[in-house]
Amino acid sequence: MTALFKPLTILAGMRGVAGWLEDDEAELLLAAAVQVARGDRLCTLVEIGSYQGRSTVVLGGVLKALSPESRLYAIDPHEGTVGAADRKLSTGVPTFDAFMANITGAGVAEVVQPMRSLSYETVWDQPIDLLFVDGLHDRENVERDFRHFEPYLTPGALVLFHDYAGYYPGVVAFVDALVAGEGWRIVERASSMVLLERPGA
Numbered sequence: 001m002t003a004l005f006k007p008l009t010i011l012a013g014m015r016g017v018a019g020w021l022e023d024d025e026a027e028l029l030l031a032a033a034v035q036v037a038r039g040d041r042l043c044t045l046v047e048i049g050s051y052q053g054r055s056t057v058v059l060g061g062v063l064k065a066l067s068p069e070s071r072l073y074a075i076d077p078h079e080g081t082v083g084a085a086d087r088k089l090s091t092g093v094p095t096f097d098a099f100m101a102n103i104t105g106a107g108v109a110e111v112v113q114p115m116r117s118l119s120y121e122t123v124w125d126q127p128i129d130l131l132f133v134d135g136l137h138d139r140e141n142v143e144r145d146f147r148h149f150e151p152y153l154t155p156g157a158l159v160l161f162h163d164y165a166g167y168y169p170g171v172v173a174f175v176d177a178l179v180a181g182e183g184w185r186i187v188e189r190a191s192s193m194v195l196l197e198r199p200g201a
């Protein structure tokens with residue numbers, strides 16, 4: 001028997017990992033992952049910006065229960081740099097060891113493929129069903145993260161951005177441009193998490 005899907009347990013596990021996801025944001029991330037993982041075929045999830053793994057344990061927890069042969073590619077150079085280039089960047093300690101300990105502790109390491117690189121330097125060649133963008137939060141970086149993987153999004157792919165909020169105007173500007181000019185639609189928001197789809201793609 002595969003692991004039972006227990007959302008409350010996944011969210012409880014997330015709370016033990018340092019990071020910025022609120023409960024309602026994590027719930028929306030989890031719901032989006034369920035949407036793609038409950039299909040008949042294997043799916044591919046990409047996370048840009050893992051930090052210590054708070055969002056990774058949510059996405060990985062869904063995959064482990066619903067589609068354990070599917071994979072979450074968790075992309076982050078793990079140099080400890082967070083923020084936005086047009087506001088404030090902070091550099092703390094490298095996060096890779098904490099990230100690995102956290103995904104292992106949460107029991108999701110087997111469905112997570114860590115990629116220790118910048119999004120736009122990642123060599124990529126496969127279709128993506130869910131893309132979660134949570135790297136640096138200025139417009140240039142958010143757009144570069146998204147554009148690097150955009151060609152690989154499947155027709156029904158779901159895309160989430162974290163920090164779609166006034167304190168990071170670059171994220172707001174880029175997401176609003178996708179909605180106004182590129183056929184994307186906001187499906188739902190939870191605090192600063194926003195879920196998009198592109199109807200008819």
Ligand SMILES: C[S@@+](CC[C@H](N)C(=O)[O-])C[C@H]1O[C@@H](n2cnc3c(N)ncnc32)[C@H](O)[C@@H]1O
Nearest residue numbers: 019049050051054055075076118119134135136
């Ligand atoms: C806000 S934190 C991510 C938080 C994480 N999603 C969570 O739930 O805790 C941002 C992370 O993005 C990473 N990062 C910054 N620029 C990146 C890029 N171009 N590609 C991938 N990761 C990046 C940083 O190293 C940092 O760990």
